[in-house]
Amino acid sequence: MDRKYRVMLIDDEESARKLMRAAIKWDELGMEVTGEAASGVEAINIIDDVQPDIAFVDISMPFMDGIEFTQTVTARYPHLIIIIMTAFDEFEYARKCVSLPVFDYMLKPMVREEVRKVLLRAKEKLASQKDYWEESKSEVGPGAASEADATELIKKYLEENFTDSKLNLTFVAQHFGFSASYLSRKFKQDTGKKFVEYLNDLRMKEALRYAKGGSKMYYTASEVGIPDPNYFSRCFKKYTGMSYSDYVAENNK
Missing domain, CATH: 3.40.50.2300 (Response regulator)
Incomplete structure (x- = not known):
């Protein structure tokens, strides 16, 4: 079927x-x-x-x-x-x-x-098209980073660029010359986390810094690469178990 x-x-x-x-x-x-x-x-x-x-x-x-x-x-x-x-x-x-x-x-x-x-x-x-989301025949492009250091390079790249709201798996895969499906598997294998989880963890750790300083949510959301405050709010609650306003109140008494 x-x-x-x-x-x-x-x-x-x-x-x-x-x-x-x-x-x-x-x-x-x-x-x-x-x-x-x-x-x-x-x-x-x-x-x-x-x-x-x-x-x-x-x-x-x-x-x-x-x-x-x-x-x-x-x-x-x-x-x-x-x-x-x-x-x-x-x-x-x-x-x-x-x-x-x-x-x-x-x-x-x-x-x-x-x-x-x-x-x-x-x-x-x-x-009339093949399923472009499935595995590509050439998973590693000609300009790809070497197997040995690829994940560490990608982690460093994310740490330096996570505030870019347009960053996602496919963008990074293309940047480093991998197919998205290959990078997804490799990143999970090497780090124990899904790519999006790792990226959101970086963003949420930075968000905690702003929250502890009492920053408004819309400002923090924009600064960490998730300028949509509704989506940011869901990510923050998933990461901390608390709403942003409750976390700010708890840490700014």
Whole structure:
């Protein structure tokens, strides 16, 4: 049986994401929604785990809008099918500004049958491509760092650049000449941690320093490379077991 195509919904309105999940009969299309994000920043951080074939992207989002997100991901994931969602008053702006390989533009609120037609066309395109998220034949590129020192070099690179909000597994893999799947395995094997966990640990350790100094959450989030405060808040609570405001209060009595 063929695998289902993976769909990611990127929209800062939770109600819009819920409606998309409920309105489309994904199973009948041979698809499944495997991930959601409330901002471009969050999407960049989790996209390697979600591994979408198709991404619905709202053009108007805080911290990293749909255009900036599209510019970032098309360079790293050239086969990802991106469908831009936009309100009527932004539609012409979207068409003029996005000189990128966007598959289609859809007006919000979207009509179910129109979404279905777009998805069927996307499915045809995907069927003609091999699964670009699976293992590549050449896992180590010609410019790759040597096996012996690669992980240490990557750790050092992360320590020096973790405040870059666009940093993720695929970006770093391409920088060092590895495939993302190979680096993911190697990094976990050598460090005992997933790449994203290691990166977030660096960010959260730095966040603790700001929190102990009484910094506001939005400032700390921006300084450590997660400028979306909602996503930052979830990461911080997962790391410390406390909300940011409680941690600040506890450490600034």
